Amino acid sequence: MKLRQVTAEAKLLLIGIPVLIWTMLPIYHLFLFAISPKDQAMGGQLWPDKPTLHNFEVVFLQQHHYLNFFWLQMWNSLVIAVAAGLITLMVATGAAFAISRLKVRGGRMAMNLALLTYFIPAAFLAVPMYKTMGVYGLLNNQWSLILAMVTIATPYSIWVLKQASDKLPFELDEAAKIDGASPLQLFRLVYLPLMTPSLVAVGTYALLLAWNEYLYAFLLLSSERDITLGVALGNFLAADDSPWELLMTTGLIYALPPAAIYYTFKRYMVGGLTAGAVKS
């Protein structure tokens, strides 16, 4: 018995260690760049001779022309991601409640149609989306990116939330109905509290999706004051002599909030996103 546990553990480690190295290596590289002085950045050493925090200083004080709007762009990223997360949550929760609990006629079909959009790669939809936003007069307006992200995140979110709400016993709704709850009270007082783990998971998913978005952000926003930090990072590459150490430093900073969010909500993430995937 003991031996078997040891072998099982060893097998896991055998897979785990390479995976860890594989995923951590680029991040370590990123980190290495960020703490290296400019002339040593490309040296290929495992640890710089003179590690420095100078790059962070340059970024935070916006002391390079690529970084003139660092804080504003960071703020843009944050506002857009949070807005996309919240709006996706509102739309998807309402839809899932209507489809799963109120059993609105045609609800399932609406959800399946929404999921069908995933058959078309998001990149193909970029141009039509650009056109649509133009028609609405939203180009170069951050709402265009927020709405685009909501559009992309919503079908999956509805599906996840619907699966999760299907697992709530229907007697709860009936009990609440007899107790005198209107559909809105049922939603607010019974449904939302019980769905919290899934709501956190889905909200985080949409938030990170928007935070990490590049293509749509690049297309829909153009003013330096409107773009997200992700797009700003891409602009570094426009020059022949890109300041790699600053690009990597900014990238590292840009990667921290998602990591923090994921870490905070991780107990909801796995359970929430797979809720209803299998019969328990």
Add this chain to the structure above:
Amino acid sequence: MASVSFSHIEKSFGSTKVIHGIGFDIADGEFMVLVGPSGCGKSTLLRMLAGLEEITGGVIAIDGKEVNDVESKDRDIAMVFQSYALYPHMTVADNMAFSLKLRKADPKMIAERVDKASKILNLDPYLHRFPRELSGGQRQRVAMGRAIVRDPKVFLFDEPLSNLDAKLRVAMRAEIKALHQRLKTTTVYVTHDQVEAMTMADRIVVMHDGRIEQIGTPLELYDRPGNLFVAQFIGSPAMNVVQGTVRRAGGTAHVDVEGGGSWPLDGGPGVDGQAVSYGIRPEHLTLASGGNGVPGQIIVVEPTGAETELLISVGASQVILRTHGRPRVNPDEKVHLAVDPANVHLFDRTSGQRLAA
């Protein structure tokens, strides 16, 4: 408190008709049990009374007022579900107070009602716990508490004890009955368990395939089942039934059983030559001494302590005998069965209806 009446109730799901024109009345304060095998429509009937299912045809009235188009929350009913359906994110106290809060009742009155209900149900120590921290029996009591605080006109129970283990079920059965005797609220109770029906009900409605088989007090149903279905559904172990033909011409009246055997009859119903189902309850069979009575052979002896059940073959059929004694018999032993013809139930073979004298 209120009376309830069902008249000509019909229910269809799509093109499938599950309830075929049912009508009966429940008196004010009565404990009425709907019993029947699964799929007989008893739960559907209860859910129609609760307002959780549309009524396809007929009228349901509470206190003489038609409620067909009245919403659940305005029918002044409270329901206890099989799965308890407690709100998992609320404490016991909040679960019980929920309906009153929705009705915007005075907080002081809510506190009083919750306090009173929790005292009745011995839930005081658990008021601030969550449902997941309670045992099955305690959860069931909270579900009842939630119904009590409403002080509704009618209590509805939908198989409330099915999720409990056997021992707890017996205890809760007595608790619900005691509760009813104390509150005297009109109660409609659905179960598939005939023992529950017998022990708790003032009157029982036996249902089968969307129709009523018989309505009556527990002992009426037991002593004078109106048809073969009720005869075999009520009572455990079930009534012994053998198929035979009435013989009244010449000698003593008896029933000739197909496959051998002859069972005694008295001067009651059944005309000569009539094909009948002959029923006799296990406790009305006794072992005869001196070689008189119906000959049979012991198959199995089942002692339960207080009682002994014997499975006996008579001709091609098998019957069960139940006795309070501890008869000294062994499998394969030949015995004779004594029957008091006064305890015999005769049913028409084709219609299954009880034959009355």
